[in-house]
Amino acid sequence: MNNKTLVGSTIGTTLDRFINKKQSEFPFATGELSQLLRDIALAGKIINVEINKSGLLDIAGAYGTTNVQGEEQQKLDVIANIRFIRALKNGGQVCAIVSEEDDEIVEINQDSNYVVAMDPLDGSSNIDVNVSIGTIFSIYRRVSPNGSPVSREDVLQKGQKQVAAGYILYGSSTMMVYTTGHGVNGFTYEQSLGEFVLSHPDITCPNDGSIYSVNEGSYFSFEKGVQQYIEYCKEQRYSARYIGSLVSDFHRNMFKGGIYIYPRTDKALNGKLRLVYECNALAFIAEQAGGVATDGEQRIMDLDPLELHQRTQLFIGSKKMVEKAESFL
DSSP: OOHHHHHHOOOOOBHHHHHHHHGGGOTTOSSHHHHHHHHHHHHHHHHHHHHHHTTTTTOSSEEEEEOTTSOEEEHHHHHHHHHHHHHHHHHTOEEEEEETTOSSOEEOOTTOOEEEEEEEEETGGGGGGTOOEEEEEEEEEOOSOTTSOOOHHHHSOOGGGOSEEEEEEESSSEEEEEESSSOEEEEEEETTTTEEEEEEOSOOOOSSOSEEEOOGGGGGGSOHHHHHHHHHHHHTTOEEOOOSOHHHHHHHHHHHOEEEEEOOOSSOTTOSEEIIIIIHHHHHHHHHTTOEEESSSSBGGGOOOOSTTOEEOEEEEOHHHHHHHHHHO
């Protein structure tokens, strides 16, 4: 490529233009889902700014309260939750939100058609040490009549009912990765333009890999089958990679080929990760990229959610690696 070509080269397709182009994939859509994705992207931009300021302002560290799971809330957990709820409320496309940071359903607008389930800031305790963190979201169409009060059936749908899901990764660069059931695409935030730009089209997860991600500090509280699979990984000379930030670990393995495991333990008999707003979203993305997500026995997106903050085991990543792990269980 000569210098003149370089000077005139395009930076790429913006998220807004990409969404408009893909809107025809939804025969029932009237632009509402497209606007909702834009609202989520806008909130992600705002949180990106907050995170980048966290070392300069007093917005890192613990907030002093716990959420419904009994976990200590970080200041940025609270800030991110407020920013997302405000953006979705102002956008007008959402009837209800399920958030990790709220005990109950957050009702927004009875006349809207979509439900958003989200973890506003996963891995936020890593902010103090400048480790990558992320936002996870999934989108459903409500099942109750438009204009009626939001029901639990609207927010407790199986993962297979998702119309879109994604995550925003705040790392060395900020990326938004999402699917609407037609493949997975990644967009990198270009700060000088203030736009997400298509940087990773048609993302595919390798069918096999050599990375395993699990908190081995809890090894002796894992079930025997999980312990045996970890020993198998070591025998195969696989690389152990564990950041402790779900979005970051999943993102790496989806690109490089690997498996992420968060099994049940003596202290968390049902597992620790949340089905409705963490596992379902990542399972949808994994499957659309060619990967697999299970609870060790059953496909994640086939599980029946019975509670807003229901927990589950998670085995997710490259197809062959997940299948091999299941064979030990």
